[in-house]
Amino acid sequence: MKKLLFMLDTDPVANTFDVVVGYDGGADVVTPYGGITPQNVEKMVAGTIFTRPPKKKHLTAIFVTGSNMTEGEELYKAVRKHMFKPFTVSVMLDSNGSNTTAAAAAALMVKHGSVAGQRAVILAGTGPVGQRAGVMLAREGAEVIITSRKLDRAEAACAATKQSFGVDLKAMEASDEASTTKALEGAHICFATGAAGIQLLSQKQWADHPTLRILTDANATPPLGIEGVDMMDKGERRNGKICYGAIGFGGLKIELQRQCVEKLFETNTLTLDAEEIYAIAKKLA
Numbered sequence: 001m002k003k004l005l006f007m008l009d010t011d012p013v014a015n016t017f018d019v020v021v022g023y024d025g026g027a028d029v030v031t032p033y034g035g036i037t038p039q040n041v042e043k044m045v046a047g048t049i050f051t052r053p054p055k056k057k058h059l060t061a062i063f064v065t066g067s068n069m070t071e072g073e074e075l076y077k078a079v080r081k082h083m084f085k086p087f088t089v090s091v092m093l094d095s096n097g098s099n100t101t102a103a104a105a106a107a108l109m110v111k112h113g114s115v116a117g118q119r120a121v122i123l124a125g126t127g128p129v130g131q132r133a134g135v136m137l138a139r140e141g142a143e144v145i146i147t148s149r150k151l152d153r154a155e156a157a158c159a160a161t162k163q164s165f166g167v168d169l170k171a172m173e174a175s176d177e178a179s180t181t182k183a184l185e186g187a188h189i190c191f192a193t194g195a196a197g198i199q200l201l202s203q204k205q206w207a208d209h210p211t212l213r214i215l216t217d218a219n220a221t222p223p224l225g226i227e228g229v230d231m232m233d234k235g236e237r238r239n240g241k242i243c244y245g246a247i248g249f250g251g252l253k254i255e256l257q258r259q260c261v262e263k264l265f266e267t268n269t270l271t272l273d274a275e276e277i278y279a280i281a282k283k284l285a
Contacts, residue, residue, distance in 0.1 A: 001059050002028035003265050006048060008036040010066030010075055010095065018065045018094075021254065025261025027061075037071075038078035045082040048089045054268075061264035062091045069095040069128035073164075080271065090270035092260055092277075095128070097253065099274050100260070102132035103281035104253035105216050105244070108235070109137065109189055111285045112214060112242055116141030119211075121187045123147050123174060123201060123225070124194030126157040129218060132274045133191055135165045147174035147183050165274070174200075181205055184212070191216045192225030203228030207239040220246035256281050 005027035007018055014032030022030035036044070048060050064076045072095025079091055094100050109115065120137045122130045125146040134144040146161075146169050148154040154171035161167050174180040180201060184190060188211055192200045196219055206212055207228065215238075219225035224245070228238060234248035260272050260280060270276075 001052070001056050004028065004048075004060045005030045005063055005261065005264070006044065006061070007032040007063045007065055008041065008044065008075060008079070009034045010036060010064075010068055010071040015065055015067075017097075018063065018257075021257050022063060022261055025258045026265060027261065036075060038074050041075060041078050042082050045079055049083055049087040054086055057086075057089055057268035058265055060089045060268075061261075062089060063261065063264075064091065064093045064095065066095045069098045071095070076273070089268050090264040090266075090272075092264055092270075092272040094257060094260070094272075094277070097257070098128035098132060099272075099277045100253050100257045100281075101218065102129045102136060102274065103278040104249050104256050104285075105129075105191060105218065106133050106136040106140075106278060107281035107285035108244055108249050108252065109191070109214050109216065110140055110282065112235075114141070115189065117143075118188035119143045119145065119186050120189035120191065121145045121147065121172075121184055123180070123183075123190065123192045124149075124198075125191070126153050127193060130191070130193035131157055131161050131169075133193070134169045135161055135167045135274060136278045137189070138167045138169060142189070144169045145172050145183060145187075146170070147172050147180070149173070149175040177202070177205065184209065186211055188212060189214045189216075190226070191218070193218045194225050195219075196221035197223060199223040199225060199227055201226045206241065209241075212241055214242045214244075216244040216249065218246050220250075252281070252284060256284055259284065
């Protein structure tokens with residue numbers, strides 16, 4: 001029997017990037033569907049769990065994707081809700097690449113030494129990548145600060161991570177150079193996860209920073225999120241800091257996604273969300 005991967009995309013048109021990685025992850029057939037919601041997914045789940053005998057169910061898997069992680073989370077919950085033992089197949093959530101991006105970045109930061117007791121600041125961290133990276137670093141023992149141009153947005157993101165993952169993060173405003181500099185006081189790690197083409201941190205703000213040791217930028221569209229960090233940086237030393245650019249840690253992100261897909265076909269009971277994907281990332285890093 002062939003390995004079948006069903007890609008359930010919350011967007012109207014399914015993402016071709018995930019289709020390619022699905023094949024690279026070992027699927028024999030990748031079937032993408034767009035416009036999938038919690039309301040219309042039940043029949044699709046039934047088709048995956050009832051068609052093959054118990055010993056062959058591991059050869060069918062589901063990948064939940066799309067550009068909106070909030071919608072992806074709801075779809076992921078609905079998919080799992082419609083399964084029951086022994087009628088299950090493995091499921092992975094990676095809407096907009098948020099889980100694999102956050103996990104790859106966090107795993108590389110931890111690779112350079114324990115972050116326990118250190119301060120990690122995630123600039124413009126209210127999106128799913130920033131929130132998930134914050135959760136991963138917090139569970140490693142770091143004090144994590146989520147920033148936004150508006151304090152209430154940062155506070156809402158921290159409340160969301162508390163509700164979803166049971167992790168306490170701190171919120172701070174970073175709307176200009178002064179407030180960003182204040183947020184970085186005593187920081188050891190800085191991860192910029194802002195929108196493409198928006199600079200969040202100037203080189204003068206970090207070049208001589210007395211405590212910063214790791215800088216990671218998720219933006220690959222000029223101007224980059226952290227000035228002075230090259231998008232190709234892969235652990236490069238700049239001004240005494242370890243630097244990662246979006247392309248530099250992107251290779252690990254893609255390999256991580258590929259290996260996660262591969263693992264879906266090892267059993268019919270695997271569920272891959274942020275925590276499970278991060279564990280795989282740490283081994284790869």
